Amino acid sequence: MSAVFDPSTYTQQLDAKVARLRELLAPFAAPEPAVFDSPREHYRLRAEFRLWRENEQRFYAMFAPGEKYTPILIEDFPIASQQINDLMPRLKAAWQASSALSFKLFQVEFLTTLAGDAMITLCYHRPLDEHWEAAAQQLASDLGVSIIGRSKGKRVVIGRDYAVEELQIAGRTFRYRQPEGAFTQPNGAVNQKMLNWAYEALGEREDDLLELYCGNGNFTLPLATRVRKVLATEISKTSVNAALHNLDDNAVDNVRLVRLSAEELTEALNEVRPFRRLEGIDLKSYQFASVFVDPPRAGMDPDTCELTRRFDNILYISCNPETLAANIAQLHDTHRIERCALFDQFPYTHHMESGVLLVRR
Template identity: 65%
Template sequence: MGLGFEPERYEEQLAEKRQRLVDLLAPFNAPAPEIFESPREHFRLRAEFRLWYEGGVPHYAMFEQGDKRKAVLIDQLPIAAHRINELMNPLLEACKADPVLGRKLFQVEFLTTLSGEALVTLCYHRPIDESWDIAAQRLAEDLGIMIIGRSRGRKRVLQRDHVCEELSVAGRAWRYQQVEGGFTQPNGTVNQHMLSWALDAAGRNENDLLELYCGNGNFTLPLSTRFRKVLATELSKSSVRSALQNLDENNVTNVTLVRLSSEEVTEALNGARAFRRLEGVDLNEFNFGTVFVDPPRAGLDPATLELVSRYPRILYISCNPETLAANLETLSQTHQVTRSALFDQFPYTHHMECGVLLEKR
């Protein structure tokens, strides 16, 4: 449920989130959370719009959550990046003027970066072919963007299927390949705060890091500088491909990346099952002192909870504080929360990202 775009109430809304997190962490004697604010406007690097036709004329539209019948027509979106707002009208006008681009176009998706790149995906209820390629390439050159076309069972990539982001963490620039359709943090400024906090909380270590749910290596890259070695795991094939590219792009050589789910990692570390995907990886060579998790909204399953509770330190980033609190009911039996943080990734909504550092009692 959204709170609405009310920049004048930002501090009040953030205070409400802070109190909610404090209340959730109170049973675990957590210290007061460190607060990382978002820019008030133009913070969202991704945006997706349906097209709503009135009198045959398309308009960008958004809908209230759970109600796809009543469209809210928009021509600018103040929470979206400046680059998205710059592109919205010229792109739509070009599609109106050219039937090859505009016919049966039903959705437009924008992916941009702090470093200025823009990738736009045009989605159609009809097949698209080489004639579309020519028109779309001309539009891409006119607007200085990259374009992908999607129709049922078809994806046409004109330049490339990703943007290249650059994030600054503790004085160092990290480059990330962010693939169209893959998961990336939508608020780039707050993502940099998250990475910096995680790096500081990790400290400097002479042992190794186990990372579950590593995605495209968002946290893996900077955290690799604070440990002897890293074993990073991720199930999504596309995320693994991006993570491998990002490790190579940034010359990170102390990370071993394997495509395993958290449940499979647990089985492997328990010696309960051998995996062909671990061929050539000797788990006995690792001396894990810290485990880093950034799980989906459902949190950690019981087997993964049991696994992470073995390690001296747990760094836990959560997109759902309620499931974090539920997991802490188990983890607090062996660990104490020594740091906590609130990252306001999603201003003007009830959603919030948070982090905790747990250390063995």
């Protein structure tokens, strides 16, 4: 847990982030950012704890950065969802009462959703046997959750290996599978605000959208309803499979998804080389006017950044405002910032999520 968690300071820390974003975007004559705040507590839908053994008992524990041997023992976790806080003592009581569950258990991961679904991953330094599986079956039933057991080279699933989320965007409910071990937005309330902002920023269009780094389809589903069709790319196989399920579950049928990195797609669009994974997809049939990007913290590499320059509209969600500013600097001669926003996904930390809509000059 962040050592500076203090709801009374929330407005002050958010104001500091807004000032920082204004400073970074000032060289590009950015408009005033829209600001989307977070719940002050119980906002984080996932949490991961090491377990610390003391007096023959195991406790939830976290460690300060760089510190391995001085645990912070945790009974509750106010930044995590109320559901995680409700499950923590019940899970602890279960492992204390069962050696099959507690023996060589070293890590616990919770994933919850705004829709009320929950999945718990239990990680072990030992093989999982039929005694563990019987105890885990009972635990899953008692807690009303899915349980994933992990040990070296083995994964046992009790229930589902994903949690189900439902998000409200522009009056429509979108349903998402969130796989165990795959990236999901941690702050569900702010994610919902972010999706609605992106939906409005893109607008209703009659041409096509290219999406890079689509993940499990978090943005793909609502944005696909704004355009004629979408070509989306993602390199993670787990995320691609989840996105395909999510498209099907929501009856979104105007998206083609390919497992390519942004760099590989750049080569394909520039006709540098063909890709077998693009067989059956006629790139020339797309009328791309907009591109949506949500890159990792390193931002877009220079070649991908140059690729986005060919689009009239660049909708960019960033988890690192410094690399966002660097990418905008590369594009500033051809594109201007029409909209920008700050999404406080990570309260009480220096991290911030931001978004810009760049349009051709």
